[in-house]
Amino acid sequence: MATMSQRDLEAESIYEYYSPVQQGHEEIIEALRHQLARVSENVLGREEIIEQFTFALLTRNHQLMLGRTGIAKSLLATEIFRIFDPRGVTTFMIKASVEDTKDNYFGPIDIPRYRNTGQKVRRTEKSVLEAHFAFIDEIFDTNEQILRDIMLLLSDGKLLEGSQSYKGRLHTVIAASNYLRMNEVTEAVIDRFFFRANIPHETETLTQYKIDRSYERGQSSGLYPGNLSIEEINYLSSIVKGVSEDVVIELPSDMLYVKNIVIRSFVDTMRKTDPEFYISPRRQAKVIDLLRASALLAGRNVVEEPDLEKMYMGLCTLNSENGETEVFRKTVRNTLQFLSADQTVREQITFLSGVLNGIDEFKRNPRQGVVNLSKFAPPRRRWRHDFLRIVRKPEDQMVFKLETLAQKVNEIKTSTLYVDELKNGCLHELQKLRRIDS
Numbered sequence: 460m461a462t463m464s465q466r467d468l469e470a471e472s473i474y475e476y477y478s479p480v481q482q483g484h485e486e487i488i489e490a491l492r493h494q495l496a497r498v499s500e501n502v503l504g505r506e507e508i509i510e511q512f513t514f515a516l517l518t519r520n521h522q523l524m525l526g527r528t529g530i531a532k533s534l535l536a537t538e539i540f541r542i543f544d545p546r547g548v549t550t551f552m553i554k555a556s557v558e559d560t561k562d563n564y565f566g567p568i569d570i571p572r573y574r575n576t577g578q579k580v581r582r583t584e585k586s587v588l589e590a591h592f593a594f595i596d597e598i599f600d601t602n603e604q605i606l607r608d609i610m611l612l613l614s615d616g617k618l619l620e621g622s623q624s625y626k627g628r629l630h631t632v633i634a635a636s637n638y639l640r641m642n643e644v645t646e647a648v649i650d651r652f653f654f655r656a657n658i659p660h661e662t663e664t665l666t667q668y669k670i671d672r673s674y675e676r677g678q679s680s681g682l683y684p685g686n687l688s689i690e691e692i693n694y695l696s697s698i699v700k701g702v703s704e705d706v707v708i709e710l711p712s713d714m715l716y717v718k719n720i721v722i723r724s725f726v727d728t729m730r731k732t733d734p735e736f737y738i739s740p741r742r743q744a745k746v747i748d749l750l751r752a753s754a755l756l757a758g759r760n761v762v763e764e765p766d767l768e769k770m771y772m773g774l775c776t777l778n779s780e781n782g783e784t785e786v787f788r789k790t791v792r793n794t795l796q797f798l799s800a801d802q803t804v805r806e807q808i809t810f811l812s813g814v815l816n817g818i819d820e821f822k823r824n825p826r827q828g829v830v831n832l833s834k835f836a837p838p839r840r841r842w843r844h845d846f847l848r849i850v851r852k853p854e855d856q857m858v859f860k861l862e863t864l865a866q867k868v869n870e871i872k873t874s875t876l877y878v879d880e881l882k883n884g885c886l887h888e889l890q891k892l893r894r895i896d897s
Contacts, residue, residue, distance in 0.1 A: 480694050484706055487691045488756060491516075494542035494685055502535045508656050511772050512539055512633070515654045516692060517699045517752040520745070520773075521613055521632040523598075523649065525639065526658035532635040535658075536594040539633065542685040543592070543692075551590035555601035561608065565618050565625065580623060588618060588627040591689050598634040603644045610644075613651035630692065653745055656777035699752045708751040709761045712812035713805070717798065718746065720877050721767055722774065725790045729783060738774060749773045767791050804878055807871055811881045814868060817859075818888045825892075831858045865889040 480487070495513060499506050508524065515522040524532050540550045553563065562568075566586035568579050587593050595609070608618060613632060618625040634652065639645070649655070697703040722743055729736040753766035771787040778784075798805045817830040859867070868886055873879040 480688070480691050482691065484695060484698060484755070485758070487687075487695055488758075490687060490691075491542070491695075494687060495539075498535075498538045498542065501538050502531060505531075505535055505658070507777055508535065508658060509539070511654050511656055511777060512631075513756070514749055514752050514769070514772050515631050515633075517695055517755065518653070518745070518748040519630055519696045519700070520653040520748075521634070521651060522654040522656070523652035524633065524635045524656050524658055525776075526635075526637060527660055528637050530658050530660055532637075532658060533594075533596055536596075536633045536635065540592055540594065543687050543689070544685055548592065548685075548687075548689050549590045551585075551587040551593040552596075553587075553594075554596040555598050555605075557600060557602055559601045559605045561605070561618075561620070564605065564608065579621065581618075581620070581625065583625060587612065587629065588625050591628060591630050593629060593632045595632065595634040597636055598648075599636045599638065599640040599645060603642075606644050606648050610648045610651055613648070630689070630696070650739070650742075653742065653773050657779055659778050695755070698755060699748050701748075701751065707760065708754050710747060710750060711762065712816050713809040714750075714762050714764075714767075715747070716808050716812045716877075716881065717764075717794070718750065718767060718770070719743070721770070721791055721794050722746070723877075724794060725774070725787050728786055728790060729781075733781065742774070746770050746773055764795055767795070801874070804875055807873065807878045808881065811868065811871070811878070811885050814864065814885045815881075815888065817864075818885070818892065821861075821892060829858050829860055830864050861889060861893045865893065 482490075491513070495509055498509055502509075512522055514520075524535070526532055537552075540552075543550070561581075564587050566581045566583040566588070569582050573579055583589050598606075598609070601609075612618060612627060612629065616627050616629055618627070639649070694703070698706045698708060701708070722738060726736060726738055749770060749772060750762045750766045753769040754760070754762045757765065768788065768791050770791075771784050775783045775787050798808075813832055814830075817832045821830050865886065868882060868889065871878075871882055873882055
């Protein structure tokens with residue numbers, strides 16, 4: 460029996476509640492910006508946290524906010540969820556407690572049904588399973604059994620209980636806590652929050668003055684109800700996830716490889732002061748959706764270098780004490796400066812990443828006996844020029860036999876470890892294909 464890929468499951472999850480929208484994606488993004496700008500006006504000094512939520516929303520991920528008591532974490536979450544149209548969007552909110560039971564989150568057991576049939580089935584109306592968005596305050600105050608259930612809900616969108624399986628429709632969860640309770644269970648829960656932020660206590664006099672003025676005027680968001688529908692948000696997420704039939708955000712293969720160079724350099728730098736620093740492959744792969752979201756917000760249909768700078772939103776804990784955000788930004792700047800200074804390295808990455816794409820296509824259709832690279836040109840103006848300068852072939856000749864392509868790859872003189880790894884990877888794959896082809 461065939462199994463569905465993670466991408467297929469994500470597409471199914473998105474489209475289960477997807478219906479056509481009246482507006483184009485540009486109009487929806489503009490409405491989203493307008494609504495979140497009002498949140499920034501009501502909860503001052505949290506612009507970066509709100510921007511991070513925007514990425515969580517577009518990528519269908521979750522956000523964890525950490526900070527001391529009294530810094531308006533609950534107010535921020537409440538204001539954020541007010542951007543949605545309450546007539547079609549449901550929100551679940553709860554303050555966690557050690558005495559929590561499953562009933563508090565997932566609904567009570569249907570007692571009449573249990574008496575009549577002996578089946579323990581939950582009544583999920585108004586539970587977190589029926590909500591599009593959820594806010595869990597002081598999440599680490601709850602007991603570990605509930606945390607395990609929350610973990611499965613965050614990762615797979617469902618609750619398992621005996622023979623019963625309940626599928627939720629959660630899009631994005633915001634959780635808050637004023638401390639971290641670290642053990643095996645909580646670490647797994649934290650890992651399910653792709654976006655994390657420490658909310659600092661404001662000390663600037665001007666910022667506090669603005670907060671005072673906002674408090675004096677009173678909260679005004681209730682006068683301007685949100686108007687974003689779940690269909691519109693799902694539509695934007697389908698674009699970011701790469702499953703939209705209408706809009707495609709291209710991620711050039713060379714940009715994808717540069718993304719991995721940046722992450723590896725960042726991890727190496729962080730390990731100089733924190734030997735245990737680690738970013739899981741799953742987390743690194745999720746950055747792809749973040750890059751598409753960044754391009755979408757910028758009004759582009761192609762991921763470009765400025766989007767790499769936004770990766771810190773998901774790879775770093777905002778306002779962390781170890782300064783990882785600044786380290787990441789510096790890593791991006793240094794990497795891009797290096798690639799700009801040495802055009803040969805960038806051309807080699809472009810060529811070799813295109814070769815890998817061609818190899819993947821060959822694996823899907825080995826009978827053709829050749830690798831056609833013309834269809835894998837990243838949507839950058841100079842790509843074909845850079846590519847052809849390396850292979851030294853006419854404009855219309857982008858089809859290679861395996862032996863010829865292996866020779867072209869082998870001729871490349873690399874000067875960095877990253878390109879050398881990419882070259883060796885191409886040669887290894889070509890060698891395997893040549894054995895199969897022969």
